Amino acid sequence: MILILVLQIDSVYEVYLNKLYSSEPNEVKSAYEFFKKMSIARSNKYDLYFCAYSLQILYFSTKEFNKEKFLDEAIKLFEKAIKIDNKFSEAYALLSGLYGIKAGMNIFYGMFYGPKASQMIRKALEIDSLNPRVMYAYAQNLIYTPPAYGGDFDKGVEILKRIINKYENGYKDSGIIKWGYKESIFALAIAYEERKDYKNAYIYYKKLVDIEPNNEFYKNKVKEMETKL
Incomplete structure (x- = not known):
C-alpha cells in the first residue's frame, strides 16, 4: 500500500x-500551486526548490505590476531549502541569481544584496x-548585478552560450x-x-519556438521582437 502511494506521488510529481x-x-x-502544497505538507528540499524555481520563471515571464513579490517568496523558499541541506548547490545558485536581481533594483538594495549574491x-x-545550473546562475548573477558590485553583462552572456553548447554537444x-x-x-x-x-x-526567442513550436508565449515574443527590428 505504501509503495503504491509512493508511486502515485512520483507519477503526479512528474x-x-x-x-x-x-x-x-x-x-x-x-x-507552483502544486509544489507549494507539497512544501507545506512535508518540507522536502526539492519541493521548496521547485516551488521557488516556478516563482523565478513567473518573474521573468509575466507582466504583473508587483512582480517583486515573486522574488521575495522565492528567496525565502530557497533559504529554507539550504537550511535543510547546506550542500544544496542548486539552491545556492538560484538564490544568488535572485539576490543579484534584487541588488539591481536600487542603490540601497545593491549595498545589501550585492555581497549576498556573490x-x-x-x-x-x-x-x-x-553543474550547468550553477553556471546558469553565475551567468544571471553577472548579468543582473550592477558592475560596481561585480556584474559583467558580456561575461554572463558568454557563459550562457557555453551552457547551450554543452547541451547541444550531448550533455545529459x-x-x-x-x-x-x-x-x-x-x-x-x-x-x-x-x-x-x-x-x-529575436534570434533566441526564435530558437525557443524551434524547440517548442506550440508554445504561444515564445511565438508571441518572436512577433513582438519582429515589430521592433
Whole structure:
C-alpha cells in the first residue's frame, strides 16, 4: 500500500515537473500551486526548490505590476531549502541569481544584496562548479548585478552560450533536477531584450519556438521582437 502511494506521488510529481519545465506561464502557475502544497505538507528540499524555481520563471515571464513579490517568496523558499541541506548547490545558485536581481533594483538594495549574491554563487561554485545550473546562475548573477558590485553583462552572456553548447554537444542531466538548456536560451533572449538588442533577442526567442513550436508565449515574443527590428 505504501509503495503504491509512493508511486502515485512520483507519477503526479512528474506531471507537474513537466508543467514547470514547459515555461508556459499558466502551466508554471499550476506547478507552483502544486509544489507549494507539497512544501507545506512535508518540507522536502526539492519541493521548496521547485516551488521557488516556478516563482523565478513567473518573474521573468509575466507582466504583473508587483512582480517583486515573486522574488521575495522565492528567496525565502530557497533559504529554507539550504537550511535543510547546506550542500544544496542548486539552491545556492538560484538564490544568488535572485539576490543579484534584487541588488539591481536600487542603490540601497545593491549595498545589501550585492555581497549576498556573490557569497551564494561562490558557495555554489565551491560545491559543484561543473553543474550547468550553477553556471546558469553565475551567468544571471553577472548579468543582473550592477558592475560596481561585480556584474559583467558580456561575461554572463558568454557563459550562457557555453551552457547551450554543452547541451547541444550531448550533455545529459542526471537526477531529479533536469533543466538548463532551454532556460539558458530564454535567459539570453530576455537579457538581449532588456538591453534593447532586439535582433539578438529575436534570434533566441526564435530558437525557443524551434524547440517548442506550440508554445504561444515564445511565438508571441518572436512577433513582438519582429515589430521592433
